[in-house]
Amino acid sequence: MQNLTSQQANWLALPPPASPPRWGKALCGLAIALLWLLPFSYVLLAIFKSTAEYAASPPLSLPEGVSPLLENIRMAWEQGDMAQAMLNSSLYAAVGASLAVLLAAMAAYPLARMQFRHRNLWFLLLFAGTVFPFQMYLIPLFFGFQWAELLDTHLGMCLLYTAICIPFPVLVLRNYMQNLSLEIDQAARLDGASEFTLFWRIILPNLRGPMSAVFLLQFTWIWNDMLFSSVLGNSPDTRSIMNALLVFQGSYAQSGPNIMLTAAVLASLPTLLLFVLLRRQFMQGLRV
């Protein structure tokens, strides 16, 4: 019976069965989006309240004014020791991500465009860095950093973040390099360009898109990392911003939830801004 009617529909070229009206779907989507934003709206209201006001008013009530925000920022900034942590995280994320992407591009170049024995084995060796869970690195790195006197140093943290961010860009950039035409290589070699010039002048400029996409992903990852900082750089001078937030949370007895939430917003602001400004590059990073 079902078959018959569908054949008839086909025969008569009837439109497909009516879908529910568009605005119903849109309304549904709007409701879900609002639900998703609910925790954000709570946080955005809380950072405008003074500690006394937060304690006295219901969480989703509108603040009385906007002036307590400055006081909250000042308290969070000072008590949470955020200036140093922001500086540290900026250093780690900028140095770690850019160095990692550059070194990964260098490693990906021969892996994609040269012929030598056991090429895939060398690739797998680099790629193996993404396979293991972080838990397997923690204890040996802790002892190793202690032995090399890298524990609680900026140098040590930069080295670690660079190393840990290399394997994934190698995978991505190798794929992109394999898709570049080999003819440009040959033309450049005929003109007498060295391999390094070829890599630096011709291959790299062609990879600006994917390189900035993986850079953004790695930058965000380093900025958001708390685990490695809490194990290898847990001194006030070398703490990453998320680790500082955790430490602040652990000692929050002196300050109220409004100040903790302000600290969380401040710590997230840089990556949020990056996302808002460069949303399309982020999404391109996911496509790879």
Added chain:
Amino acid sequence: MNPLLQHDQQLLARIGLAQIKARERARQGRQFRLALRFMAPALLLVTALLLLPVLYNIWLSFTQWQLFEGRDEFAGWENYHQLWSSPYFDDALGNTALWVVASVLFPLTAGLGLALLFRQMPGQEWFKSIIFLPRILAPTAVGVMWYYVYAPQGMLNQMLGQFTSMPVETGWLFEEQLVTPAIILTFVWQSCGLVMVLLLLGLAALPRDPLDAARMDGARPWQVFRHITLPLLAPTLLMVVILSVLAGFTVFDLLWVMGANYPQQRTLSLAVFMYFEAFQKNSWAFAAATAVVIGGVVLAVTWLQTLLQARVDRMVR
């Protein structure tokens, strides 16, 4: 032909071949030395800071290493036996299993639903960005935010109070029965966006012909979805499932931030258990064994993925 001459020719040919081979080998050697110069910094960093530590961790898990002085005599499987008989480890294992199931089930169904809802919707870019937004935030920051959402005087209780018109003062993170589901809800809120975006990319890449053909034949939307969209989406689904399994299995930050008030925090997950044993109790070798167990499962899942991916790809083609 003179047999002697033929022999000479064969010899010459062989010498020529050997020369070509030698030249090829020399060229490959040159290329390899050049390649090594390009790869050296990356190889050095990855080997020294990632691969050697893994080997060291495995070795450590078979020793008696306790504190900084180090008693590094070989202990065989003792740490693993101890692990197996530890009741906390059992708890952590059970909890982690719950995490894995939940972090596959909820983000996948919600993410798929959202992807299907937002596909071809006007203004979908905005909706997508909103759902994806929490993913940009650090788990630590998300944990701090939700810590106060779940607080006895927090947002959740206030909303529940308005619905039931009774004051609710549940400490969601302080009750043994509620703490894990509460943190899982936060995790779902944060991870749905990525799952949805990945599924949308998969959906966008689907071939149109089978879908159109099915619609032409009068298949209902549900039939199209069940018999055509879903099977074609299998490779993407598999990737998302594996990603979710691994994320759920190694979850740490959220638990460490939100579960800190739970009296037996080390029972929350394997990763938390490992961290606790290592960096708060200094039982390094025992924690190293836990890390090896985590690594073993992760490797097994990754291996399973490569197996399944090949099979699924063949199925779709």
